[in-house]
Amino acid sequence: MARVTELRVNGVRRRMDADPDRMLLSVLRDDLDLTGTKYGCGEGQCAACTVLVDGQPMRSCITKVGAVAGKHILTIEGLAPKDGLHPVQEAFLEADAMQCGWCTPGMILGAVALLRHNPDPSEEEIVAGMNGHICRCGTYPRVVRAIQEASRKGGAA
Amino acid sequence: MITRRDFLSAGGIVVVLVNDLEAQESGGRRGRRGFGRPMPKAVSAWLHIGEDGAITAYTGKVEVGQNSRTSLTQAVAEELRVKPPAIGMIMGDTYLTPFDMGTFGSMTTPQMWPQMRKAAAAAREMLVDLAAQKWKVDRASVRVADGRVRNGSRSAGFGELTHGQKLTCTITASEALTAATEWKVAGTSVPKVNARAMVTGAHKYAYDMKRPGMLYGKVAYPPSFGAKLVSLEASAAEKMPGVKVVHEEDFVGVAAADPETAERALAALKAQWNPLAAETNSRDVYEYFKKHAESGPPAGVQLTPYTVAYIAHTPLEPRAAVAEWSSDGKLTVWTGTQRPFGVRDELVQHFGLAEDHVHVFMPDTGSGYGGKHTGETAIEAARLAKAAGHPVKRNWTRQEEMTWAYFRPGALIEVGGTVNPDGSIASWDFHSYNPGGAGLASPYEIANRREQEHRTRTPLRQGSYRALAATAHNFVRESYMDELAHSIGMDPLEFRLKNAKNERLRAAIQAAADKFGWKTRRKMASQSGVNSSVTGFGISAGFEKGGYFGCCVEIAVTNGTVKVVRVVEAFECGAIVNPEHLHNQVEGAIIMGLGGALFEHIDFAENKIITNRLSRYRVPRFADVPKIESVLLDRKDIVSAGAGETPIMGIAPAVGNAIFDATGQRIRKLPMAPNGIGGAANASAAAVL
Structure with missing residues (x-):
């Protein structure tokens, strides 16, 4: 398979040169310095590495970069316009939905994808939709509240 | 600045x-x-x-x-x-x-x-x-x-x-x-x-740090704890462009310009290790504690054994460091640690440097829970950086984190007691092997008490963990309080209030019970198809590090599966500094505590960790979370104490007492339900002791 020489990340075409078998997480963090996407487990168990690929949440730690060449990749850095916040980011601040913050970018992108798919989720649907995300600090109830609040205010998609 | x-x-x-x-x-x-x-x-x-x-x-x-x-x-x-x-x-x-x-x-x-x-x-x-x-x-x-x-x-x-x-x-x-x-x-x-x-993802954690000319480091660890390096064939790795191999006694590492090359270089090393014979494993470790104890309880005292498994902190940001040497021999390290000065001292000692030649900087870090006291990644990064002549980043993988970090200690705790007909505790014997001394003393009024820590050997590296041994001790103490209450047919809340004289402890117990509706609790048995669900209620209380709590839970047991439905925890630590953040700490501690209570456990054998990744080590998730109500008691007349640890102590015994309430089964081990309760899971625990 050909080397990956360009990625479309956060609306920008980024020149690069990567083995297609490398994981997207490493390319984002180490090559493109987009460190808002976090490593947590390397086996798709914790979702700290969640990014959106053509709008779908993907675990970048188990996604080969060759599989996403030419697709639209959205990381936490590109979620809101510069100096602005996305409604889901605002809802996380409002609900104090973090402690150490390591899981937060992945949680937010997971929540954005959930709300795009289902703008008015029930609590059970939020729990089911977010269950792949781990927060070791245990802020889960606050994340649920943040998603409910973002849903209530609308415009989260 | x-x-x-x-x-x-x-x-x-x-x-x-x-x-x-x-x-x-x-x-x-x-x-x-x-x-x-x-x-x-x-x-x-x-x-x-x-x-x-x-x-x-x-x-x-x-x-x-x-x-x-x-x-x-x-x-x-x-x-x-x-x-x-x-x-x-x-x-x-x-x-x-x-x-x-x-x-x-x-x-x-x-x-x-x-x-x-x-x-x-x-x-x-x-x-x-x-x-x-x-x-x-x-x-x-x-x-x-x-x-x-x-x-x-x-x-x-x-x-x-x-x-x-x-x-x-x-x-x-x-x-x-x-x-x-x-x-x-x-x-x-x-x-x-x-x-x-x-x-926004803008915050740079230690894991995210990057320096000009930085290389990525990997370390060749032995395949099992204690194994000694017999031989190393590194020529294939050394021939890789830009790869530096470092071999100093038992330390073998590589540094390369990108993480993939570092991985390939590590894989190309041919190391032979001589394994060390294992002394025990996670099944037999409680006997091992007893066998190697430096002291023991007096003969003739009737005691009931409880066990607590080793668990891993699993901070979501694994340990990480970037090290950089300057041309005049000074060392700068960015690392996520709870003890930056302690890590500095480790580096000073390891490299024989002057104190003011080592600069350790700690960016706000992706959690620790007591697990990030030491400087393993800092030393590894600095060794590799020194040899390579470039800054080196050393980020642990999850598997490295779950193998080479230290663990929360496992424990064997033996408890006994007698109770007077009026519900006052007549005697109390409490003997703890291995977890440490925190929270050993009962907060209840007991005249005739013997509470002893018995030092022993640990087969795994162990250390600090949120609330230290107090979680293990409180689990055993509050479970056994329940056993004593039931032995005289007394309500568990009444029994605690009967024996708690400290006003702050009593206030926390009462506040939790009131909010929960303990006195008006009613069991609702439900039947749906083949699944019959049984409700149970449990209560616990305690004190540690200036904080008092009472905790009440409701659980549902369905075909041996325990679901915690509702938790009310009242917490008091003096004048509240930040109410919202205190709520957040109490909720988070309860949720983290659920893992150790129900399913978290490190399995090890042959000097290897078996549960060394998240697919093998279950931590609490969204679906495990009950309805949580944290009740904060604000004592503006009392100096503020910390709250990051103590609120974790209440959940395990309250859930254990609720399991007993629901099923009549007393579970004397943590975790209580790694594969549900009843049947094989408990039979194996009984076989241990």
């Missing part, structure tokens, strides 16, 4: 807070006009108000998600009468901040928080002095409010007063601290001060 070195030459106002003990030893001189004296050694905090009015506070404490950055900012803002965003808080930097033992033991709030307030209060009084001199008025007519110094209709900003000044003040004891009942900023729900950088 000022460094330790140029601290005394800085313009503006500098307040140095000296450790009380040293001040007493040196004669106890205090005062706000100690200009020109040499800087004392035992400084615990300092504060600077620049000639531009910028306020910067310095502390060796660190932020790992417990929101100490916010609470300490509140402390300074309160006493300086400014808004929190006006304050810069420099934390955990061995070149910039005073020495600090480390961020553990819930000490930030009881120790550093008042020290920050004292420093800020002293600075406030200096500003009052400056204004009184400038305006030639009595200082009693000058006050500080809303970030300005005021006298009648006159006012001045801090920068106007400090401009052209160079004042140093050394304080040792009480300045005029604002009473909790008068707090304007402290005691309120100030939002997390750097939360925005977390939701």
Whole structure:
């Protein structure tokens, strides 16, 4: 398979040169310095590495970069316009939905994808939709509240 | 920003807070006009108000998600009468901040928080002095409010007063601290001060650090604990472009320009290891504790054994460090640690450096829970960087994190007791093997008690964990309290209140029971198809590190599967510093505690960790979370204590007592239900003892 020489990340075409078998997480963090996407487990168990690929949440730690060449990749850095916040980011601040913050970018992108798919989720649907995300600090109830609040205010998609 | 070195030459106002003990030893001189004296050694905090009015506070404490950055900012803002965003808080930097033992033991709030307030209060009084001199008025007519110094209709900003000044003040004891009942900023729900950088991904954690010319390091660990390196064939790796192989005795590592090359180089190493014979495994370890104990209970006492498994902290950001050597032999390390000065000392010792040649900086870190006290990644990165002649990043993978970090200790705890017909406890015997001494003493009134820690050997590396041994001890104590209550047919709440004399403990128990509706609780048996669900209620209480709690839970047991439905925990730790963040800590501790209560356990055998990744080690997730109500008791008349640890202690025994209530089955082990309850899971535990 050909080397990956360009990625479309956060609306920008980024020149690069990567083995297609490398994981997207490493390319984002180490090559493109987009460190808002976090490593947590390397086996798709914790979702700290969640990014959106053509709008779908993907675990970048188990996604080969060759599989996403030419697709639209959205990381936490590109979620809101510069100096602005996305409604889901605002809802996380409002609900104090973090402690150490390591899981937060992945949680937010997971929540954005959930709300795009289902703008008015029930609590059970939020729990089911977010269950792949781990927060070791245990802020889960606050994340649920943040998603409910973002849903209530609308415009989260 | 000022460094330790140029601290005394800085313009503006500098307040140095000296450790009380040293001040007493040196004669106890205090005062706000100690200009020109040499800087004392035992400084615990300092504060600077620049000639531009910028306020910067310095502390060796660190932020790992417990929101100490916010609470300490509140402390300074309160006493300086400014808004929190006006304050810069420099934390955990061995070149910039005073020495600090480390961020553990819930000490930030009881120790550093008042020290920050004292420093800020002293600075406030200096500003009052400056204004009184400038305006030639009595200082009693000058006050500080809303970030300005005021006298009648006159006012001045801090920068106007400090401009052209160079004042140093050394304080040792009480300045005029604002009473909790008068707090304007402290005691309120100030939002997390750097939360925005977390939701945008802008915050740089140690794992995210990058330096010019930086290489990526990997380490070849032995396949099992204690194995010795017999031989190493590294020529294939050494031939890879840009790869540096480091081999120093048993340490084997590689550094390369990108992480993939480093991985390939590591895989190309052919190392032979001589394994060490294993002394025990996770099934037999409780007998091992007993066998190797340095002491034991007196003969003839009837005791019931409980066990607690080793568990892993599993901070979501694994341990990480970037190390960089300068041409003059100085070492700078960025790392996520609860003890930046401790890691500095490890580096000083390992490399034989002068203390001031090692600079350790700790960015706010992706959690620790007591697990990040040591400097493994810092030393690995520095070794590789020294050999490679480039900065090196050493980020542990999850598998490395779950193998080479230390664990929360496993425990064998034997307990016995007798109870009088009126419900008072007549005797209490409590013998603990391995977990440590925290929380060993019962908070209940018992005249005839023997509580002993028996030191023994640990087959795994073990260390600090949120609340230390208090979680294990409280699980056993509060489970056995339930056993005693049932032995005389007394309600578990009544039994606790009968034996709890401490007013704060009683208030916490009562508050939890009231909110929960303990006295009016009713079991609702439900039947749906083949699944019959049984309800159970459980209660627990305790005290540790200045915090008191009562905890009530409702569970549902369906075909052996335990679901925690509702938790009410009342918590009291003196005057509340930040209510929203305290709620967040209590909720988070309950959820983290659910993992150790129900399913978290490290399996090991043949000196290897079997549960060494998240697909093999279950931690609490969204679907495990019950409805949680945290009830905060605000005691403005009591000095604030920390809250990062103690709230984790209540959940396990309350759930265990609820399982007994639901099923009649007493589970005397943590975790209680790794594969549900009943049948094989418990039979194997019984076989151990």
